[in-house]
Amino acid sequence: MSFVKVCKVGDIPEDGALGVEVDDTPVALVRAEGEIHALHDVCSHAEVRLSEGEVYDSTLECWLHGSCFDVRTGKPTGPPATKPVPVYQVKIDGDDVYVSLSKES
Template identity: 50%
Template sequence: MSTSGYTYLCRIETLQEGVPRRFEAQGVPVSLVLTGGEVFAIHDLCSHAAVSLSEGEVEDCAVECWLHGSRFDLRSGEPLDPPATRPVPVYPVTVEDGSVHVDVRDSVLSPQLDGGAQQ
């Protein structure tokens, strides 16, 4: 796979299983999560309260927002629990020769916040 359009974020060995880690790719906050041997990239701001998802807990391929407890599927960005009702973008990831790259230009969704949230 070509990494054209992808942004290098880190070496795979800097990620810990089940521990989200915040990066910035082309000005976009991204949380990388290694879980089940796979790397996922999700927009780092909760769609409900605009707080960092990389500070949350990971379980069963989902990350939990530490502030209000909404969980988001790492594969789709869909909210699994309230109070969040809008998904967060997820981004394509490639790992080549131990280097993790993300394409933030090709998100599944545009970053949006629920009604009263502020960025």
């Protein structure tokens, strides 16, 4: 499994999101409830950046139509989205945040 350094922990807002690119793949880094999660940064409903949405509890809400996604699983928790978005593994090393796009666990 290959991890890529994407940012510093402090770059991700408290209860917020940061959009980054990993090997040309858009990734939303989300800090929610004290943990950092990574998921595909494109809404499965409207194909806009999820990182521009609002974060509350463990939910990321799309800014365009209000689709909500669980940041831990990528599954939609509110309409209009019905398809999940991929989630990626995150590793923290000191103050550095790493993401792996690999499907391996």
